[in-house]
Amino acid sequence: MKSHTLATLAGVLAAMLLGIGVVAQGTMTVEVGDIRAPHGEDVEIPIDVKGASGVGAMHIELTYDTAVLSPIREVQAGDLAGGGLVVGNTSTPGRVTISIAHANGFSGDGVVAKVVARVAGQDGASTPLSLQNVTANHFQTKAAIAATVSNGTFTEGGAGSKLAIWGLFGLLAVVIAGAAAYAFTRRTTRRPAAVRASAAAAQAPAAAAAMGLMVARGSASPSFVPLSRPVTTIGRSSSNQVILEDEMASREHARVVSSGGVHTLYDLGSANGTSVNGQQVTQRVLQVGDQITMGSTTLVVRQS
Numbered sequence: 001m002k003s004h005t006l007a008t009l010a011g012v013l014a015a016m017l018l019g020i021g022v023v024a025q026g027t028m029t030v031e032v033g034d035i036r037a038p039h040g041e042d043v044e045i046p047i048d049v050k051g052a053s054g055v056g057a058m059h060i061e062l063t064y065d066t067a068v069l070s071p072i073r074e075v076q077a078g079d080l081a082g083g084g085l086v087v088g089n090t091s092t093p094g095r096v097t098i099s100i101a102h103a104n105g106f107s108g109d110g111v112v113a114k115v116v117a118r119v120a121g122q123d124g125a126s127t128p129l130s131l132q133n134v135t136a137n138h139f140q141t142k143a144a145i146a147a148t149v150s151n152g153t154f155t156e157g158g159a160g161s162k163l164a165i166w167g168l169f170g171l172l173a174v175v176i177a178g179a180a181a182y183a184f185t186r187r188t189t190r191r192p193a194a195v196r197a198s199a200a201a202a203q204a205p206a207a208a209a210a211m212g213l214m215v216a217r218g219s220a221s222p223s224f225v226p227l228s229r230p231v232t233t234i235g236r237s238s239s240n241q242v243i244l245e246d247e248m249a250s251r252e253h254a255r256v257v258s259s260g261g262v263h264t265l266y267d268l269g270s271a272n273g274t275s276v277n278g279q280q281v282t283q284r285v286l287q288v289g290d291q292i293t294m295g296s297t298t299l300v301v302r303q304s
Contacts, residue, residue: 028052028136030060031150032129037119038157042073045115045129045154047098049080052112054105056139060098062115065127068156069117071239072096076231077257078111086113087268090239105139123157211263211288212304213256218297219245226304227263232256234294235268248272248295256286263301265292 028051037043047060075088075098084102098113106112121127129152136145212226213234221243225232234242235253244253250270257264263286267274275293276284286292290301 027146027148028055029148029150030131030134032062032131032152034152034155035129036155036157039119039121039123041119042116043069043119043154045117046078046111047113047115047131048110049112050109052080052109052136053107053145054138054140055100055107055136055145056102056105056142057137058098058100058112059133059135060100060113061132061134062096062098063094063128063130063132064096064117064154066093066120068119068121068125068127069154070120071118073116073118073239074231074233076114076116078113080106080108080110081112082106085266088113088115102139119156121156124155125157126153126155128152129154210304211286211301213242213292213299214302216291216298216300218295220297220299221245224302224304227256227258228304230258232258234299235270242299244294244297246295246297249297253294254292270294 028049031048031050032045033048035043035045045062047062049055070093072088072090075086075090075096077084077086081100081102083104084100084106087099089097089099096115098115100112131149131151134147134149136147137143138145210226210228212224212228213232214224225242229241232242233240233252233255234244235251236244236246236249237251240252249272250268252268253270254265254267254274257266265274265276265281265284265286267282272295273280275281276286276290278291278293284290286301288301288303292299292301
């Protein structure tokens with residue numbers, strides 16, 4: 001059974017690709033900027049949209065040189081597309097395909113998606129970041145929305161690395177100064193023991209609220225994964241944080257998005273679906289004790 005969100009993604013993207021009865025409606029700009037990061041680190045490549053109005057579906061392809069950026073770690077939803085479904089396909093080297101579906105449409109300016117990649121090139125190496133085959137449709141009329149693109153460039157290391165090092169030294173100095181000031185304040189203004197105990201008790205629920213996924217049936221590695229990342233991916237592919245050794249599971253089966261202590265499970269259009277406590281779902285806010293079944297594997301939500 002497919003959810004309203006996935007139905008929207010399939011229907012709207014189909015109309016967009018087939019061109020059935022669509023008429024241009026408005027214009028917007030899709031852009032990726034110039035980015036610099038040192039060798040061996042993960043870099044976040046934001047895709048910005050300006051002038052969006054009622055966008056219900058988007059298709060974006062980002063191309064890059066695999067000698068400079070490889071591999072692609074994951075594709076994350078941006079703030080502007082919040083509440084929608086953002087799915088990335090990274091199976092083709094040098095190209096990331098991003099599909100976005102939003103049942104209520106999104107409008108305004110902001111980041112719709114973020115591509116996270118590992119910097120593989122040598123110092124000074126660069127690659128164009130090119131946006132291709134960008135299409136968009138209105139969430140109600142399904143009319144095509146004209147989009148202009150602005151491409152960027154990624155450059156490895158160089159001056160950016162030196163600036164980052166000096167920035168770290170500056171940050172370290174600020175931290176040391178802050179720690180010294182805090183220690184002085186603690187020595188001169190001691191809080192009563194009752195107040196300190198109350199503050200510690202107030203912090204205890206936050207620590208207890210940390211959750212993770214534990215394998216209850218089947219085989220997966222690792223056997224326990226804390227939900228400490230913004231996005232935790234699950235599937236048979238070795239690029240996932242939770243790798244399912246299960247032929248009935250899809251390569252990119254599901255993901256858990258964590259924000260503000262809330263952990264939301266999304267099925268990524270898997271072949272055999274995802275269920276929570278025996279009920280098939282496409283999106284679900286997780287609670288401690290929930291049993292998540294993918295293929296023949298069951299994961300249980302536990303406090304870490």
